[in-house]
Amino acid sequence: MEPDEFDAELAELETRLERLRSLYEQYFLGIERIEPSVARKDVDRRFWQIRRVKVRNTARRFKLQTLLQRYTTLQQHWGKICRQIEAGTYVRHLAKARRREEQFKAQRPKTVQPPAPDVSSARPTRKADKDDFQRRIEKLHADLSRAQERLSPGTKPVSVKALAESLRMTEAKLRHKYAGKKVDFEVVVQDNRAAIRPIIRKR
Secondary structure: OOHHHHHHHHHHHHHHHHHHHHHHHHHHHOOOOOOOHHHHHHHHHHHHHHHOOOOOOHHHHHHHHHHHHHHHHHHHHHHHHHHHHHHOOOHHHHHHHHHHHHHHHHHOOOOOOOOOOOOOOHHHHHHHHHHHHHHHHHHHHHHHHHHHHHHOOOOOOOOHHHHHHHHHHHHHHHHHHOOOEEEEEEEEEEOOEEEEEEEEEEO
């Protein structure tokens, strides 16, 4: 590959990497619904191709190495946040859940008439599902708090309500992705950090 062609390929790769970084930020903010895997595969392919080129010029070799190091750092950052999203512990999602909870409290009337009792056959099922979900959340919260306290004494745990809201969002996405399968969660310790990991089971 000629020097001019190499410079052009490197400039194009840098542009596509910046675009990929922007897409991931939009995904983490909730603007994009799915992870930009297609754009990421394209960047992976371009890095693989350009690294096969023998570069004699020190400045060009240094620029390529710097760009590769930046991509490696971004990959580690994206992987960490994606694991937090799946575990329901992503800070932005938890903050969003707290804001929703505060807005709900602010908009809720001070006095609310109790609803008329519903004796339909569907009501016990929905109530049972809600109670089961609440029990699961409380157990996960207790397990997560114990693990965090063991690893980092004094760490302030997330509230049960914020955790429930975050896991509801995660569970809804996973149910849509793995239709027909049961979504469950468990507390795991990885890299000296406690997190909640989703489990996909057959019904």
